[in-house]
Amino acid sequence: MTKNEALKVANGSVNELARMLGIKHPAISQWDDEKIPELREYQIKEIIDKREAEQQPEEA
Structure with missing residues (x-):
């Protein structure tokens, strides 16, 4: 993973x-x-x- 890819996780904020x-x-x-x-x-x-798990809709 590059530094820029890592920063994208935090919206570019170090x-x-x-x-x-x-x-x-x-x-x-x-x-x-x-x-x-x-x-x-x-x-x-x-x-x-x-994050991805939290964004998954819960199944009924």
Whole structure:
């Protein structure tokens, strides 16, 4: 996952992404543009999965 792909999860906000991951925003500025740290990628995918699950209509 690239840094830009990760930022899209937080609507482009470094501060919001940092808040979502429980880290400080300067840590994100240290990420490589082409490949973010593996643990952070895992966390972001978990956030995406949770959002998608919340958007699924409940079956009766």
